[in-house]
Amino acid sequence: MVSDADQVSEREAAIRAVNAITPWFELKQISKIYGHGESEVRALDRIDLSIYAGEFVSVMGTSGSGKSTCMNIVGCLDVPTSGTYLFHGVDVGKLDRDQQALLRRHYIGFVFQGFNLLARTSALENVELPLVYRRVAKSERRERAMRALAEVGLAGREGHTPAELSGGQQQRVAIARALVTEPSLLLADEPTGNLDSARSEEIMQLLVRLNMERSLTIAMVTHEPDMAEFGTRIVTFRDGHIIDDQPTKRMIA
Amino acid sequence: MIFATFLMSLREIRRNTMRSILTMLGIVIGVAAVITMTIIGEGATQSVKNDISALGDNMLIVSPGAARRGPVSSGSKSFTDADVSAIESQIGGIAAMAPAASRGATVVYGNLNVSTQVMGTTEGYVEVRGYKLAQGRLLNDVDVRSGTAVCVLGETVRKALFGTGDAIGTSLRVGKVTCTVVGVLAPKGSSAMGQDQDDVLLIPLRQFQRRMSGNRDIPTIYISVDDSRPTAAVKARIEALLRERRGIQRGSEDDFNVRDMAEIAATVSSATGALTALLGAIAAVSLLVGGIGIMNIMLVSVTERTREIGIRIAIGALGREVMLQFLTEAVVLSTLGGVIGIITGVAMGFGVTSLMKIPFVPTPGIIIISFAFSAIVGVAFGYLPARKAAKLSPIEALRHE
Structure with missing residues (x-):
């Protein structure tokens, strides 16, 4: 007889084995060039990066290092100048604008530094928004949005507008909005950039919990080493190149 | 969606x-x-x-005096009964016409009196000026020819003298003349120029000439042109006729004028x-x-x-x-x-x-x-x-x- 624990670890091992062969998100020789001729800026120079299911990748680097450009490409918000980006095996470069939008609608959740919630709109309605575009029926939409808000610890504040919430709470609403569609990738661009250290810590704990409990794949851009340590892997950019790619202490421990 | x-x-x-x-x-x-x-x-x-249009946009007003010197000039002679008959018989396209003479006078009834414009005219006046009768009858041919002492009141005059009472059949003193009220005109209101058109009392022209002006002059002729005729053409023919009758030489100016309400309206x-x-x-x-x-x-x-x-x-x-x-x-x-x-x-x-x-x-x-x-x-x-x-x-x- 094999114990339950053994079965679980066996299954995980199997998933890992599959993932090792097939990354969920794969950048191959990606370059991004802004401008032409003399003023040409090479923001990304032939990058290779693979993100596997269940990872929490912290992307580090100074401003102008190309980390944000890279994450925008991963999030299908931007297209590379050259190279191939495989999203669940699909070549994003071959998709048109609408198809990329549909990819975001169904597979990606975004959390931004500036929160980017709709003003004068209740937390609940903000969280419901991605479901509206997914044509989810009203009652189900409401129920799922309530659940997502409860999960980020904002139960009871559904009716508050962004102006009535603190920065940390607004970012929680943004995370709930990203979570509500059950995306296969949560992309966070400096999620703690506008928050104090205590609030930052809380947001990071929340992301770690979502990563562990729901096996949510997260890619997070940050320039703070403390925050990067919450991930499972740190990728460091400099001048359009990846100069370092290592598991964190959290993984080693 | x-x-x-x-x-x-x-x-x-x-x-x-x-x-x-x-x-x-x-x-x-x-x-x-x-x-x-x-x-x-x-x-x-x-x-x-x-x-x-209430004034009558097909109306011509013929008066003595050159147009540029104002409507009435003391220097020009008035029209006569013969002029009126000549226009009536020789000019086509006239729907109605009314020779008229007027003067301000005090009208007395009992112990009330009121100043108004007394208009000596004929039956056609009411039609030419677009009045309507409210009560009684209008001046008729018989009154005009015989100069019977009858009168028709405008609403303003009637109201001042009779209020809510009945005016028909009563006797009024108009200047030196005593006359019987035979009709009352329906109110017409102010003209486009702001004149009260109801402040008027009509008496037969013959009577006006005999008892008030003391001569047979006709200072004004009101003419209503048939709707189917162009007013300007009728006006031109009246002018030609009057020049001839008044002996005005070719090249000299008219000593009368014919005003066209259609022109004023325009x-x-x-x-x-x-x-x-x-x-x-x-x-x-x-x-x-x-x-x-x-x-x-x-x-x-x-x-x-x-x-x-x-x-x-x-x-x-x-x-x-x-x-x-x-x-x-x-x-x-x-x-x-x-x-x-x-x-x-x-x-x-x-x-x-x-x-x-x-x-x-x-x-x-x-x-x-x-x-x-x-x-x-x-x-x-x-x-x-x-x-x-x-x-x-x-x-x-x-x-x-």
């Missing part, structure tokens, strides 16, 4: 109450101003036209036309100002809206879904504002015209034009920035400052 978008637009309108109200306000003011102004202008024009109409044009111009300016107001509100909110569009597109909205939403929003606001503007404008126009006692004439053309203009401005400036934003990459839209 369209229905869901429509609901989303309505939610956005409710959410941004202030912006929505300001946008609508621009349209409401523009539309309402244009409609009110044109209703007032049209009403004033219509009112003047009505007055003139002059007055063009003056009120200018008034309407002026009001229209003011209205057009308010429409423009309203349009600029709409434009401002829309452009001010572009930054906020561009970010909002960035958010929507980042979380997976398609460009066309976003554009449809913003288009719906602009159309709903513009239409709503336009309808409120039309209601306000028509109501204000109605209020002002009834206060000024002029006809209420709404012009559908102007209503449609002003509505269309405001709606186009509203839709264009609500939709075009949204369209532009929806075409940006989501990152650019999110970074928009």
